[in-house]
Amino acid sequence: MNTLQRRVIQAGALAMIALACFSEVNFTILPGGGVGPELSPDWYAALVYIVPGSSFVLAGLIAWSLRPRNRVGLLMIGVGVGLLTGDALLKNRVGQVSPAAEVLLDFVSPLWAVVLIHLLLAFPGGRLVSRLDRVVVRSFYAVVPLAALLAVIAGYPVLGKISQPVFDIEVPAAGSIYLACLVIGSALVIRRWFLGGHARRRSMSPVFWPMVPITVFFVLATAAVLRGSVTALATVFPLLLVALPVGCLIGLLRSGLDMSSVGDLVVKLSGGLAPEQLQPALAQALHDPSLEVAYWLPAQEWFADLEGRRIELPTADSEQAVSLLGDPASPVAALIYDSSLVDEGQLVDTAAAAVHLALQNARLQVQLRAQLEEVRQSRARLVEAADGERQRVERDLHDGAQQQLVTLLLSLQVTKAEAMRRSDFETATLIDANIASLREALGELRELARGIHPTILTQAGLVPAIRSLTERCPIPVDVTGELGDTRLAPPLETALYFVVSEAITNAVKYSKGRRMCISLGRRSGFAVVEVSDDGVGGADLSVGSGLRGLTDRVAAVGGRLIIKSDLTGGTTIHAEVPCG
């Protein structure tokens, strides 16, 4: 709070006290003082304008000093001044204000209701958030003085005659415009309440709930006035207005309590918060369970959550608002929260400033995770591409070289038959030799192609392919368990096939084992294959690229490979892949 502001507040407070004394003196010296339906006009004036007016001004001054940057205080003062000028206006009716001042006051005093609507729509942040609210409030500011001007020109005072201080509705001229503004304004306040999330209702409640009885009384009193009867109802009504400045102050003080929850956040931060605790802590401090932290990834140029998954920021017209932390061109993170919190911009800013450093650390972690995720995906793509390539090579061999050699075999048979027919047995013998070599070549080619990609895996699936491996294995292999009726995705089948294939090859080459066992199973979303032998053990990931390659291959499909190999109990290779 600067010096000027402090002086203004002090001066305002003194003026209020003076005004209160002045009003007090005024109405006590005027004739007709008393209590009840026979009350004098000045009694009404005092009740209607001075009590709520001065309470608004006083509460506004307190609010302004508590929250110097929040417009709520100024708006409250505005409402109060409007009400007090209404009092001055009435006094003019009994000759206390000059006619020139009366014209001016005729313009100004009806504005207090507009300022009140402005205050209710802007509470507690002090700014009008919704575009609709801004447009409507601005048009009120333009329309109401205009209506007042019309009323003056037409010779009607906007606010009624002395006998009907508040509810003098001049139908159909200025009074109805004024009434329409009140109805529309109330509708906007109700709309704001019902459209807002949990955080907004919480912040609006100190002013919203007092408004409910005020509105009810207003409607009842208006109806009474329109019927031409002024009752005690009308005298009680203005006193209710006092609840509003009180509510405003409570609301602002509670917002101060929220600042204290930001204080709690700072205390938590100093104790060290893990990255995954930041979002819940912020959500708690800002009373918004829907709050999300989105970390900026400069390399990818998008926002991501803690897991590195991409997050799209909400658009301007959504129910969520966004605050960027740090340099807007290259932010550290973005807070996504319920748009009702926009009213409490200061609170959000303070909380954001408190977690800035922690978020920066968390972002590094997110960047790392995002990079890991990218690497994981690219590894999966590489393995898939390599498998696709193997399959293509196998098919090329099958449709090309193998088929051509078989066709050549057929044509050699035809040639041989022709040679035999001509009794050219020498040629027939030569052809036979060629057929024999060709057959050998075909056999080798077949084994080569099978090693590149076993067609049985594509044709019949993992289990028949594993059985085919065991049928060729020179060590007895027991296959137990099963993988269920549905086939696994091709990349998973291929990965597990090569695990078994490599494990069998290793066991045959190095284990000196006499038995092998392959157990298959599906357990809680994982397909599990375990190959074990009873050999000498000692298999080591660091020796030879075969096992290393298997580990990579299984990891590429999101699974893991565990090798247990000690010098007494043989080797067990356990592979599990997530299969949904």
Next chain:
Amino acid sequence: MRVIVADDSVLFREGLTRVLESGGFEVVGQASNADELDLLVASTNASLVILDIRMPPTQTDEGLVAAKRIRRQHPEMGVLMLSQYVESHHALDLLGQSPDRVGYLLKDRFADLDEFLDAVRRVGNGGSAVDPLVVSQLLGRKRAHDLIEDLTGRERSVLGLMAEGRSNDAIASALKISPKTLEAHIGTIYSKLGLEPAGGDHRRVLAVLNYLRSS
């Protein structure tokens, strides 16, 4: 005997047709895919289909699927499936419940033309032909408690030929033994392996193959 040949390579179909014709078969149609094959089966009154396991469009197991369909819809028709690889899984899949009029051979078998034509004839005449490589792999398979180990060399040869779908006469002449000796061998094999004697020359194929694969 009227034969249909199905393979997506025209050179292969032509070569096979000439080889079959030299062996006294009449090739009544050629198909390059399963759809053409179905049309020919419906329109040509053939008694045997020779087809590749891999055919368009996916080149995986269209031939196997077509073969099983023809066996189901036309049980009187023989089906001989050829492949660049042989798998016991496919053999038993194709044989299904009955070993009648069915065969599964490596394409390399053209190297021994007489053997190949004999297999074609066997299938055409209601018997079965299982590729020797399937049988030898199953026979050579290592088992933990291996009753096959108890068989003599001669008995093993007999078992292998039985698994290929050969008749007793064919086995006896191939091994140059008398039918009586052969029957004695077969009796010993059954009792050593604990198998129930199956009726007929080729009906035993399934029992023997299943035994070899599962034990």
